[in-house]
Amino acid sequence: AQKITQTQPGMFVQEKEAVTLDCTxxxxxxxxxxxxxxxxxxxxMIFLIYQGSYDQQNATEGxxxxxxxxxxxxxxxxxxASQLGDSAMYFCAMREGxxxxxxxxxxxxxxxxx
Amino acid sequence: SQTIHQWxxxxxxxxxxxxxxxxxxxxxxxxxxxxxxxxxxxxxQLLFYSVGIGQISSEVPxxxxxxxxxxxxxxxxSKKLLLSDSGxxxxxxxxxxxxxxxxxxxxxxxxxxxxxx
Numbered sequence: 020a021q022k023i024t025q026t027q028p029g030m031f032v033q034e035k036e037a038v039t040l041d042c043t044x045x046x047x048x049x050x051x052x053x054x055x056x057x058x059x060x061x062x063x064m065i066f067l068i069y070q071g072s073y074d075q076q077n078a079t080e081g082x083x084x085x086x087x088x089x090x091x092x093x094x095x096x097x098x099x100a101s102q103l104g105d106s107a108m109y110f111c112a113m114r115e116g117x118x119x120x121x122x123x124x125x126x127x128x129x130x131x132x133x
Numbered sequence: 134s135q136t137i138h139q140w141x142x143x144x145x146x147x148x149x150x151x152x153x154x155x156x157x158x159x160x161x162x163x164x165x166x167x168x169x170x171x172x173x174x175x176x177x178q179l180l181f182y183s184v185g186i187g188q189i190s191s192e193v194p195x196x197x198x199x200x201x202x203x204x205x206x207x208x209x210x211s212k213k214l215l216l217s218d219s220g221x222x223x224x225x226x227x228x229x230x231x232x233x234x235x236x237x238x239x240x241x242x243x244x245x246x247x248x249x250x
Contacts, residue, residue: 025176052237062221064241071236110177114237119165119184119227120192121239125176 022046023113023124031130032101039086040096040127042111052114053094055085058126059107067109070094106131135160139224139242146249152197152211154245156224159205164226166207167239168199171221183207184229219249 024043032038044053055067070078070085078085086095098105111124139156146152158164165184169177179192181199189199196215200208207224225239 054236054238056239062244064223064225064239066238066240069236069238112177112239119229119237120179120182120190121167121227121237122179123169123177 022122023111025111025124025127027127028125029128029130031132033132034103035100038098038101038105038129040098040109040111040129042094042096042124044092044094044111044113046092046113046115048115050116053085053087054112054114054121055083055094055096056110056112056123057105057107058110064110068096101131103131103133105129135226135240137224137226137240137242139222139245141245142243143246144248146214146247148216148249149213152209152214152218152247154209154222154224154247156207156209156242157205158207158226161205161226161228163204163229165229165237166201166205167225167227168207168209169223169225171223173220177223180209181207214247214249216249219247221246 022045026041051072053070057065068078068080068083068085070087077087082099084097108126108128110126114121136159167182168180171177183189183201186201197211222245224242227237227239
């Protein structure tokens with residue numbers, strides 16, 4: 020069964036608009052972590068943001084914020100004021116113990132339009 | 134500072150040939166190590182991960198295997214490649230023992246692009 024679900028295969032957003040990338044997860048482990056990574060066309064993986072299951076506040080990193088709704092098991096990434104350089108593949112990932120296994124969703128390809 | 138290297142960066146192999154991809158981490162000890170595969174335009178599939186020497190967890194039954202002969206070395210192998218093994222292979226590491234405040238963030242290598250013909 021899919022443990023990380025990203026329902027948006029692709030998105031087109033106008034430059035300077037905010038964008039929300041959806042991610043839902045499934046785990047029975049009370050201790051887990053959620054990540055978002057960006058993969059430009061070069062193939063490198065860039066860490067964006069992290070949310071721990073016990074964190075009380077939503078994580079923020081610059082223009083990135085994570086909308087963590089624990090009861091709904093969702094961890095959506097919000098990018099404010101999108102830029103052309105934000106065009107990339109975005110992956111949601113989850114770490115669950117024991118053993119620190121980290122699994123990824125299928126990704127969302129974001130296109131920022133000028 | 135910590136660095137991760139994987140090689141080769143690109144390889145083209147015939148069906149049925151063997152495979153060896155190597156990954157080395159420097160500047161840390163007892164890291165968690167991971168191998169992922171990404172098919173063209175697709176997500177990252179976890180293949181193997183290891184929390185210590187000789188400790189390998191396999192996620193997908195297939196003709197690939199992994200070994201960790203040293204603390205900071207992770208090797209992905211196959212005795213006979215299949216066409217379906219083509220893809221972009223990524224090695225990654227994270228800080229071992231994430232029960233504390235470590236996030237478990239993954240640090241990725243540059244990737245190895247494998248084409249099986």
